[in-house]
Amino acid sequence: MPELPEVETTRQGLLVALEGQVLQDVEVRVPALRFPLPADMATRLAGRTVTGIDRRAKYMLVALDDGQVLLIHLGMSGRMRVFAAGADRPPLEKHDHVIFQTDSGAEIRFNDTRRFGAMDLMAADEINSHPLLRDLGPEPLGNEFSGPVLAARLEGRRTPIKAALLDQKVVAGLGNIYVCEALYHANLSPRRSAHTVQGVRAERLVQAIRDVLRQAIAAGGSSLRDFRHADGELGYFQHHFAVYGRExxxxxxxxxxxKATGCIRRLVQSGRSTFYCSRWQR
DNA sequence: ATTGGTTCCTGCTGGC
DNA sequence: TGCCAGCAGGAACCAA
Known part of the structure; x- marks a missing residue:
């Protein structure tokens, strides 16, 4: 399930393969992702040079030499796989939906089993007003994220803190796994009402979020089912989960x-599994 | 304004 | 053994 660390890992892998390269050919095999891919996407990308790749929350933003930006979201099963020039290429798979070829002979395949992924094209100056980006909360690893900032965004919210942290308008880039892990490291119950996370609790939670994301990025993300690095390697942060999947x-x-005897419990909140320690998290 | 429920999609799993 | 219901999950959308 690509969350911020998996997207960041993918971004780094793509950047190595694509920066300064010309997209010679783009083939859209299956345009029906979360919403239809722009009909003229292949045409607009052909011949463009990739000048950089940024990340905002779980979105990758591929900058092109003509001022366009290609937005890519991996959804929950999306992968980007790079095949270097001259490398062996296995046959295309059922869910290889978009194929990018560079003029130096590399190939990048976007594979997405569940098709919750998305791509869109925009002008660079539209990034802040794009419907998918404009309402996002602060970057959790950025300077603008802090205890007071999080506390202010949680004020007045009666939903459980678990649900609030999954809301990309509160803080951008967390998903089910890293929310569970961060709440554990902050000693906060997932059921706690969001508005009660103020002051020192908010400070603790911000620190926990940043720590767990940084460590996950350093480990190349988490590979549970689908996630792979752009070069096909597995992430290994799943071996460092404190609570997720450990009921x-x-x-x-x-x-x-x-004093350990099965302290980790599972509960379902807004339709999703939450894992937490019943002894430490309050 | 906030919140809970539904929906999209496919593959895997568990129960009978 | 085989079938199918149920589940997983990111986020837009809708209704209350």
Whole structure:
């Protein structure tokens, strides 16, 4: 499930392959993603040079030499796979929806089993007003994210803190996995009403979010089912999950104090699994 | 304004 | 063994 660390890992892999390269040919095999790909996307991309790739939340923004920006979202099963010039290329798969060829002979395949991914084209000066980007909250790893900023965004919200953190308008880039992990490291119950996370609790949560995201990026993201790096390698942060997917196991801190007996519980909040330590998180 | 529920999609899993 | 219902999940959308 690509969240911020997986998107960042993908961005880094794509940047190595694409920066300064010319998109010689773009083939759209299946345009029906989350919404239809722009009908003229292949035409507008052909012959353009990639000048950079940025990331905003879970979106990659591929900058082109003519002032256009290609927005890419991986949805929940999207992958970008780079095949270097001259490298072996396995046959196209069922869910390889978009194929990019560079003039130096590299190929990039966008594969997305569940088709929740998205792509769009815009002008560089539209980035801040684009419907998918304009309402996003602060970047959790950016300077503008802090305890007071998060606290202000949680003020008056009666929804559980777990649900609030999944809302991309509160803070951008978190998904189910890293929200569970961050709440654990901040000792906060996922059920706690969002508006009660103020002051030192908000500071603690911001620190936990930043720490877990930084560590996950350093580990190349998490590979549960679908996620792979652009070169096909697996991320390994899944081995460092404290609570996610570990129902009825002891959490790391309970294990360390030897008071551990299946302290990790699972509950369902707004239709999604939440994992937490029943002893530490309040 | 905020919040909860529904929907899109496919592949895997569990129950009978 | 085989079938199908249920589930997973990011985020837009709708209704209350």
């Amino acid at each position: 009825s196991e002891p959490c790391p801190r309970c294990a360390a104090t030897q």
